[in-house]
Amino acid sequence: MQLKTFDSPADLDQYAAQLFAAALKENPESTLGLATGSTPIGIYEKMIMLYEKGEISFKSATTFNLDEYVGLSPDHEQSYARFMSRHLFSHIDLPAANAHLPKGTVTDLEAECAEYDRMLEERPVDIQLLGLGHNGHIGFNEPDDELQGGTHIVELEPETREANARFFDSIDEVPTRAITMGVGSILKAESILLVVKGADKAEIVKQALRGPITTECPASLLQTHKNVTVLVDREAGRLL
Template sequence: MQVKCFDTTSDLDLYAARLFASALKAKPEATLGLATGSTPIGIYEKMIEMYENGEMSFQYATTFNLDEYVGLPPDHEQSYARFMRRHLFGHIDLPAGKAHLPNGNAADLAAECAGYDRMLEAQPVDIQLLGIGHNGHIGFNEPDEELQGGTHIVALEQDTREANARFFASIDEVPTQAITMGVGSILKAESILLVVKGADKAAIVKQALQGPITTECPASLLQTHKNVTVLVDREAGRLL
């Protein structure tokens, strides 16, 4: 595991974007694992800049997102499908049919999970972008006595819903379930890029990277992967 600390979030975002650009330069048809939330927004902004400057192309790439809320249609203002169009897909040359997200509004969620896993098996992720929740979740894999390997439906912890309530009019509007790529699927990626920003994440970063490997901190399972790069700002990395 390689850990890099940055003085500014701009430098961190640019470094992360360049890792994706390098992956696409080496393999234009690479499969990219993408994430949502506030953490990757700056990275996506850098990617868009690099695309506009001719430094990066997604023309032959395929993307898979980690998760989606259950019950929100793709055009809902707070759906992750809408998030990705707003912050990345609507600004680059990725073909529409090559961008994949779980459908949390599917009539048969079990079939949706199984189908997503089949696609991931057919096109393994080359580089997976991750953030981390305050409770150590990755994707929407919440702490538990045991974790599921494949794509599945998860009940969101109250603190996760509270953390995401800032994007909704009230916490009552935050969905109680999500469909998420499993930890097993995440760990199958050829390389993983964990990005963490802010002093409020310092304690969980230390626990995930230096604490015991346990399903009670899903991110700690990243310690078992052969190729993980962790990018933190000074505040998030202050306890390492």
């Protein structure tokens, strides 16, 4: 596991974007694992800038997102499909057919989970971007006595819903369930990039990277992966 600490969010975002650019330059048909939330927005902005400069192209790439809310249509303002369109997809040359997110509005959610896993088996992720939840969740894999390896439906913890309530008019509008890649799916990526920012994440960063490997802190399972790069700002990394 490699750990890099940055003095400014802009420098961190630029470094992360360059890692994705390097993957695309080495293999234009790379499969990119993407994340949502506030953490990756700056990274996506830097990736767009690299694309606009002509340094990278996404036209032969494939993307898989970690998760989506159950019950939100793709055009809902707070769906992750809408998030990705707003912050990345509508600004680059990635073909729409090559961008994959779990579908949270289908009738048969279990079949959707199986289909998502099938697609991931066909196109293994080359580089997977992750954020880190305050309770140690990655994707929407919440702390539990045991974790599911494949894509599955999860009941969101109150802490997670509260953290995401700022994006909705009220916490009552935050969905109670999500469809997410499992930790096993995440760990199949060839390389993993964990990005964490802010003083409020310092304690969970320490637990995830230095604490025991336990399903009570899903991110701690990243310690078992052979190729993980962790990017933190000074505040997030202050306890390491």
